[in-house]
Amino acid sequence: MAKTKPYREHRPFYDILAMFKRTRRNDLGPTSRRGAGPESLRAHNERLILGMLHSAGALSAADLARRSGLSAQAVSVILRALSAERLILRGNPTRGRVGQPSVPISINPDGNYVxxxxxxxxxxxxxxxGLDGKTRAHKRLPYAWPDPVVVLRWLEDTTVAFRATVPTVAGLGIALPSRLWDWAEEVPEGQIAMQAWRDIDLVATFGATGLPVMVVNDGAAACAAEMTFGTLPHGDEVLYVFVGTFIGGGLASRGSLVLGASGNAGSFGSVLVQGSDGVVQQLIDVASLIGLERALRAKGQTAEVLRLEPTQATLSNPLVDRWITQAAHGIAQAMISAVATTDSRLVIVDGAMPAEILDVLVARVAAFMxxxxxxxxxxPTIQRGTIGPLARAIGAASVVLNERFLAWPADIKGQAA
Known part of the structure; x- marks a missing residue:
C-alpha cells in the first residue's frame, strides 16, 4: 500500500482533475493521442458530441451540428473519429419527405467502461x-468499520476481476467522506484502523494499476450521479442531500458540480439545527442512519431492516417513525439556511435506505419546512432522488465518465468551443 502525504493534504479535486485530463488516453483504451492546441479542442468537441448523444439518446449529424453550433464538416470529422474508436453506433437511415436520408447516431454502450x-x-x-451509464457489475463489502488494509485489498482484487470481464476500462473514481477517520463508534477496536486512513493517498495507491484515478467527496459524487443519470434540472441551483450512515450532500449550479476549495461544498452534515428539546446540534447528529441503527440496537432490534425491503411493521415501528420525524425536521431547517444562501428552488433528497422509508422522509421534509x-x-420544491443506495459509487464512476467521454451538462448548454 502506498503511503505518501496524508489524505487530508491531498491535492484539491481540480488538481487531480487536471492530471486526469492529461492522461485521458491511456494504454487501456484507444491509442489515438491528444495534445495541446487543436488536438485539445477536438477532444473538447468530441466530449460535447458524446454528451449530447447521451442526453438525447440518438441524433442525426444535422441535429448535432445545429445543437452544438459546429459546422456540418466539423461534426462529420468528429463522428468519423468517434466511430473509429467504437464510441458511437449508426442506426438505419430514415427517409423524410425532402433531402438525404437521416441516420440516427447513438453512443455505443459497450465502447468503453468506467x-x-x-x-x-x-x-x-x-x-x-458502460458508456450508457448502466451498471454491468456490482460488488459490496459490508463491515463494522472500514479497516484500510481489508478495504483496499478487496477493492484492488475486485477491480482486477471486473477489468478481466471487459475489453477496456477508462478510469476509476473513488468516493468517500472527506474525513473518513472522524468517526466515534461503539467498536473501540476499529479506531486504530480508522485513523490509518489519514496516511493513505488513494491516487498513488491505485495509480499503480495503470488506471487514471479520481477521488471525490461521497456526497458530491452522489450529486454527480443525479446530474448525469437522474432528473436533476441543469438550468437551476439545486441542493442535493444524501442520507447515509452519516448525512452529506452536494451542490449543482446550472449544470456544474460545485465542489469548493477543498472539494467539500454541500457537506450539509455540519449545518447547525435545533432539536425538539431545544438543543442545537449538527445535522449529522440528528439525520444520519447511524442514529437509527443505535436506537434499534439499544432496544434489542436489528438494523438490517434498513437494508431489506421493509414490511408495514417496519414502517410503523415507533423507533423508525421517530427517527424519520427527527431527521425530517433537521433537514428542513438545514435546507432553509442553505436556500437563504444559494437561492435554490429545488432540494433533492436521496439515501441508502429502502424506497418506502425514503418516500416518507421526503414527504415529511416537505411538510415540515x-x-x-x-x-x-x-x-423550495422537495423531490426524491432517483439513483438510490448506489448513488455514491455510480457518481464516482460518472465523474470519470463525464471527464473522459461526456461533456458536463453546463458544457452541453454552452456554446461549442
Missing part, C-alpha cells in the same frame, strides 16, 4: 458502468 467505488463507514461498493420562519425565502 469503474466507480464508494468507501463508506459501513460498507464499500464497486460498480462497472413551512412550519419554520420563512420571511424573505421562497419555499
Amino acid at each position: 469503474l466507480g467505488s464508494k468507501i463508506g463507514r459501513r460498507s464499500a461498493d464497486l460498480v462497472l458502468l 413551512p412550519r419554520y420562519p420563512l420571511a424573505g425565502i421562497d419555499v
